[in-house]
Amino acid sequence: MVDLSPDRLPVAVIGAGPVGLAAAAHLAERSVPFVVVEAGDAAATAVRAWSHIQIFSPWEFNTDPAARRLLADAGWDEPDASALPTGGDLVKQYLQPLAELPALAPHIRYGAEVTAISRLGIDRLRTAGRESAPFVLRLADGEELLARAVIDASGTWCQPNHVGANGLPAHGEQEAAAWINHGLPDVFGADRDQHAGRHTVVVGAGHSAANTLLALAELADTSPGTTITWAIRSADPAASFGGGSDDELPARGAIGSGLKMLVDTGRVTLAANFRTHAVRPLGGDPAHDQVELISRGPDGTEQVLTADRIVAATGFRPDYRIADELRLELDPIMSAPRALAPLIDPNQHSCGTVTPHGYRELAHPEPGYYAVGMKSYGRAPTFLMLTGYEQVRSIAAALAGDMEAAQSVELQLPETGVCSVTAGGEALALRLGLTRDQHEQLLHATAKHLGTSATASDAVLSAATELGIDHTDALQLAAYAAQMFDRPGAPGC
Template structure:
């Protein structure tokens, strides 16, 4: 059967008369549209899910570390205010569901935004109209062509003056095997339900799945920490519940993070409580544990791993992945991209966020110039712009798209005036795959939330004497602002 591609409306004769396509209706995607609208540009927002924030709903039971004040975009707020929207308490910590219901859904359903939002529309390719990647002549003047598939199976080609990909990374979790590859037997274990999706609701809807079972959590980040804390809480009521934790590193101390030194108190408390569970023996830790394969058993899985003392096999009922995410670059294969070879971020941004060399405190604010590609008019923004790096905050994405919108509107001075004021933290980690922020521990002395991120806080390289711009690699912390309030806070890309 050949699928029909709809092109019922003749395209405008000039590319500049076409809309700006925004891929994704999460926090950064909707913020992109809000800034474009303020600049007099027409967005067309393409969302694969049934509504705004569809990926966030998958981890809706989790609570963010960052309060509302860091989670609401300025242009989105200005668009919401005339609608009678009630702004949440600035210092409150929302859950993912609250983020959607109290912010994203009201924003998406405003009259001005709703007419530009297309849900149930998955982008399957982005290219230039009439030319493939190899064609150069007239390329910059040619409109973009965005191929989509609707939920009913029909396909549609949409032309655009520019394209901003804010689709996140949620749908592309990193594999559990070594060397960036799925381990033998991993796909089969996922299909059999022995390897769960990221961020299971351990103490809620998934409780029966974990109660009295032996669960192995794999990963060295806040996602792992939150899941482990939830399992610890479950074990208090279900004593037969066993908890194992596997990491590739030689110890887990980095996961405890800043503890009482973290300006985001909920995140600091997370590390302290996790340390107590490990020290008490409730959580059994397996360090230097590199998974080599999975073998199905009658009731669960045998997890085979390479360790410094030789091969090890761990028998478990369930495995919870907490190893982060990576971007889907397949839909962009016909575009001319310039990506950092290590982290798959835009080339200029990559060295700033590479977790092997930089802590979150060393990441400078950045905008349109750092996100640009050799393909004029195309940008990757939000969590996807960080590629495989786990350091991201929603406010970072908001500043990215404010700058991009200004540039597309011809106001390069505003685009270059990047500014950001983020909280000082003791750790650096987040990767919610499009959700953009770290979930937090609950206010009680047990965890009822989680995230999915890998921690890396190894510091920044020494400041360079080279005449690089302020937002180049290893730039010293810069005075920055969010909005118009002066600040001398260290630059941070943490939550």
């Protein structure tokens, strides 16, 4: 007979990504029984999918305190707190070692996809005895697991938003799926042949779009015929350029500054006011045939873009279908827990201005169920891993009965306004594969050429040629540090 008393059943953590593993670390520290169920065959499956991308926040913002303590006890060689990891670095140097710790590894089940969650013997309508009934997690193979609580860190990676501007699939989008990449394609690796020497339209206005546009511009330097169009719904791309040199995360500011440079110098063609209404393949072979994107404005005005590839950098959304039998209270706009939604509304907040929050803001009318991490943010694109780590710290404390710790939520997030241009330039130089010395040499050489160049851009290109530095890389650095070149018309001004 199975013992169904709450203190005997484990807490079920769904997902072995950064936030799910952090939840496991906090539960392990507090000696709360747990099981992690992961649909993939290894930890951090989603992160592995964008392993080629460099994260704009340094290591200090990407690791969880409880996880660091457990790793330190095992002799972990902690990365430099100020270094900028790639997704692959995050897996290799942090998430994989964390998942392999004796305190976590025996409790992680891979290849275990959760298809539904309910209560034992109780559907969503029944109230009597609900709080004391264990949760039931049904797996894809039919097995069912019992749990005292559920921390749902399953994320949003498998649920990308559509290309259609109104949130619905564009007409023909499903038929054109073979022409569309979602998320962050590896344009220098596995996806290079799809973009080199071809025309790519990037749809979206967030950091994913900016990263892809910057990568495509670098590809264009070595692959003749590579052209890029950036399609955005708004009339002005300024919001996508971010805080620039005022951003407290230098690499985040550098992304925006670099993107502005691409547009200002014509290396990327901007298609503003582009509201994708339909997608139409112009043949049956995505390796050779093109595809059209048709925009239709409110007044019926149409724009047409013809492309070889489409990158849908349109974000992701949560999938709550596995929780249909639970009593959830989601904000009708954000698809986030109702109490959390106003704290993360992207119309009012960046990822650095989110109010600290924990188990109370993440609670639902279904006691013991918490969606955390990216999933908790619903449709908001402002999530930072550090936010998720504080979420699960608070929840683990609550589940352990330490309500004082659970209610004391603190979070120091980076925002705009306090960073120097020099530090940002160094961060961008490292992201581009340049050394600090090369960065300094470029600044000095550019200053030397300013007196004899028509524009700051020309001065930067002359300096780059002199030093053997890639022109696109050099212009990205100049765009970020434009205020250091006291000349009108400098890229990024």
